[in-house]
Amino acid sequence: MDRLDRKILRILQEDTTHAVADIAKKVGLSTTPCWRRIQKLEEEGVIKRRVAILDPVQVNAAVTVFVSIRTNSHSVEWLKRFAEVISSFPEVQEFYRMSGDVDYLLRVVVPDIAAYDAFYRKLIEKIEISDVSSAFAMERIKYTTELPLDYMAVEKGE
Template sequence: MLDDRDRLLLDLLQDDADRPVQELAERASLSASACSRRIQRLRDEGYLRRRVALVDRRRINLPTTVFVIVKTSRHSGGWLEEFRAALASIPEIVEVHRLTGNVDYILKVVLPDVEHYDTIYKRLVSRVELSDVSAYISMETMKADVPLPTRYA
């Protein structure tokens, strides 16, 4: 069970995982050693999965986001393994969700430009059978890379 200090540490680390332990400790009203132990416990208990760096997509020439809606008539275990393997082989596909309703999956694809989508489309459909694929170009990112709310833990 998390207490308020644990939640505060999670919030601070989501904002900037490179903060010095001393700064985190001061903000959480803890000693540096107690703060380090709490952070290690949060890692050990799986609250902190890993540390990553958020790369500026524009600086690495991936400013375009395309959301791809996928429908399939296949749902067998074998097909799902093929689909997972196809997704894993295409690094431009950065997020995938299985959905309820009329659509089976939504994929978030990052690209240097809209024209590059055709390359990704061809790679995907050459690896797995899909019944319908539709693409939607994001015009503007209005909210992204935000910290998760910690009050539910």
């Protein structure tokens, strides 16, 4: 990984629809070597996939709910089942196992409170959990999918 790879990643995180020729020009390469670098970043798993980011209002999923879950079950079998259940809900955008007072944290998107209530009811039908606490986001102040690249290790001399 070198400074050119970092530049390519910055550009792709901003907008993956840039033509390879445009990316190459911006980073100071010709098209073929730039394309090879992008392919290598994909093969190595640095670039996981290329996606479209949709407007939640336009697709009627503008309500964000942060769901904190506590459980008394901490077996591998329960976690596997829980992960399967959570993964089956398209409303769940993010799912984390946490340290501290909360065992799991979900970011859920729905059109309204009634839809969240339906989600909640389906969730507790499918798996036993001890405590669920929901916090509705009032306003999204910052949202990005771009990861900070300044922490990347780069080849020496770059």
